[in-house]
Amino acid sequence: MRSPASTDIPAPVDRGFSRSTAAQARLHELVPGGAHTYARGEDQYPEGMAPVIARGEGARVWDVDGNTFVEYGMGLRSVTLGHAYGPVTAAVTEAIARGVSFSRPGALELEAAETFLQQVPGADMVKFAKNGSDVTNAAVKLARAATGRKRVAICHSQPFFSTEDWFIGTTQMAAGTLEEEARLTLGFDYNDLESVRSLVRRFPDEIACFILEPATALAEPAPGFLEGLRRMSDEHGIVLIFDEMITGMRWSLHGAQHVYGVRPDLSTWGKALGNGFPIAALAGRRELMELGGLRTDRPRVFLLSTTHGPESSGLAAYLAVHRAYRKRDVVAEMEHSGSLLTAYLTEEIAAAGLQDQVKVLGRPSCLVFVTCDAARQPSQAYRTLFMQELLRHGVLGQSFVISAAHTATDIDCTVSAVAQALTVYARAIEAGSTEGLLSGRPVAPALREYAAPRQVRTQGRSFT
Template sequence: MTSSWQADRTFTTSIAMQDRLHELVPGGAHTYARGSDQYPEGMAPVVARGEGAHVQDVDGNWYVEYGMGLRSVTLGHAYAPVVEAVTDAARSGVNFSRPSVWELRAAEEFLSQVSGADMVKFAKNGSDATTASVKLARAATGRDLVAVCRTHPFFSTDDWFIGTTEMDAGIPDSQRALTVGFEYNDLGSLERLLAEHPGRIACVLLEAATGTAEPAPGFLEGVRSLADRDGFVLVFDEIITGMRWSRHGAQGLYGVTPDLSTWGKALGNGFAVSALAGKRELMELGGLRTDSARTFLLSTTNGPEATGLAAYLAVAQAYRERDAVAIMEERGRRLADGANAAAAALGIGDHFAVIGRPSCQVFVTRDHQGRPSQEFRTLFLQEMLQRGVLGQSFVISAAHTEDDVDRTVEAVGEALTLYVKALHAGSTAGLLRGRPVAPALRKFAAPRRIPDPGGA
């Protein structure tokens, strides 16, 4: 990787490729969070390759990257032991008409890692695993309602969840009505929900923690007690927390065992593998050792393909050899401390801050009135991109070095000097290259443009 900040970087080829992607792929990307609308206009790099904590775009620009494949990469891009394991597995064939040895090896490894689970079934994405948990809970309880934590942003691409978001077009009202919500760290809100829908809630689904919210003392234990008393199935979404909070997941860290848990993202260091795990009496409803009506749980052609499972096994081995979570937390604290010190030195600590769990941090951007601001977020992203830092967040990996972090902190300090100028002016007008970024899940496609200060 080049050591230069490349302050004169251009995006000509990325712009052309992004335009072509919009012609061929709805939204111009295969994940809404990867869309060009999430980046400053004309500054959405198309990536050519990655190496450790760095990526290079098609214009030849290098960046220190954060977000790391939407939190899926914890060991670094092109991490050699994982790549080698995947390559070796592929040489022997990847998909067969019967279970392979990879399925047994991966299941044994996973269940030794997640001590509260008796059985596991692998898939390719978190949405499929999470929707399977909902189906299993409904089958086990005979109930129809799903209770989700309202403050947790995403659980599945499927109707039962997406119907509760801004992007609800195409979802029947009957599906939306079957999902109800409660508040994180508010046990009373869940108790009230159970009282409002007696005997109807099949499962309670939540992340045990998020990057910006830790469980209050007794909260998770209280949810567990309510599940035991009421009979609903408790499901932890470990898609993000698994491998970032602990190799044993958030459930291992906080000591509360769910009935089911869903895993993905960092399980394969970016390779496609996800998992649904849980208690035998629930999981067997989708198996052959049951007298109950069978649940069509997960039955995917590519779920057990060898390369994804080989990637997971290599990741598990890497976590045994070194404490990747501890490295991410140490580097994350260094980044947050440096960035927040830069903001404080400029007198804008109330307007810009890096917050959250050190292994899964975000930055907060507020305008001159202290309100969360997409315009000020865009300005910060714009200036960071120009200085060689790519990321919608500061989600880190174990591949980030102290030098990467220190360079990032330097870039933050420089970017915030323009941020200060906008705060003093009370506006980003004249400082942005185009329209501001927009929330990924929103009702209408067109982002709002910043009015031209000249009135055009």
């Protein structure tokens, strides 16, 4: 079932990265970490091969050196319709020509709120913001205010929820956070109701909320798990929060809560909501959301009062994205292309005899790759080698997270690049090492305590 050959597939070219490397060095002088998101950092890519992007269109990007890549990940999963998608950019252009920010609510705020609440029928009210951390933190604040409790129970087998202390304080990048805040955060395991029950037993009447992604690329809910969380929340007066940053509009227009039939008390949305434009949303039950409003007798929650939360470009982008999802089945398109890509790549992996080392896993709309060493253990060095060879053959991505803009030709290019990468990967497995094949250091976890195992000197002072 190999991907059909395409005459449009470009031959491998000698891709240089000199301009990207120079731009990255300058970014390090101006921007801490050299990027505004840790997942976009240079340390997340093979050394000397971290392209700085000049533009994108559809599923392709061009870097400052003039290299062209088929991109996966698509803006950290935020772009489902493709880069520079015409109807979205046109809607944003039209909206900003009428003004961006006003001293009173704009008409777009009403239209976007009505549209979103039709999209998520389990929610009564919505408030928009600009990024995911703002809305997840607002959800936790509402839960604490509603319950009078301080503890937050997070699914600690999931990677990220917020930049706030209640979450970041529990990670390796805890510098600058308050320990007393992190101590209030508890952890449970996904698909393990007993781990949740044990928290409730240990901390009776102390847990304000459960917060989790209802599903991830690698984990679907086991039968009864989400339902069990819902029952436990109701029985113990705990607020159930679904983080739908990734699943919302990738699993379904209506979110994973619709796919699995479990209604949370609050849900948080972002990423695909604006096809890359900055917009996020907190939605939920009226009695909780009104704690931040004017129709409550209880002490008010300071809830998402931000200057740029309702500016017109993000709202116009969301409305245009919603129209695209209504006109065509965007999720089905992603799942169809992702299923084809999985089938083709699985066959290439089998042909290379690397089934135990390289795997393509996940929901078709949210695919990831797993890279292991000869002992079948996950390996950052082998991951870097795989990414290095993909880059050399025109594919950019920390995953195979697809969009509805990926064409048959894009998939053909990807299959061809993976076939080439697997040839080098097999040589490394046979040798038992990536030495001599991997140029530079392996990629590192994005959330880690130290930038490097050495002292970092700043303005003459030494920090260890």
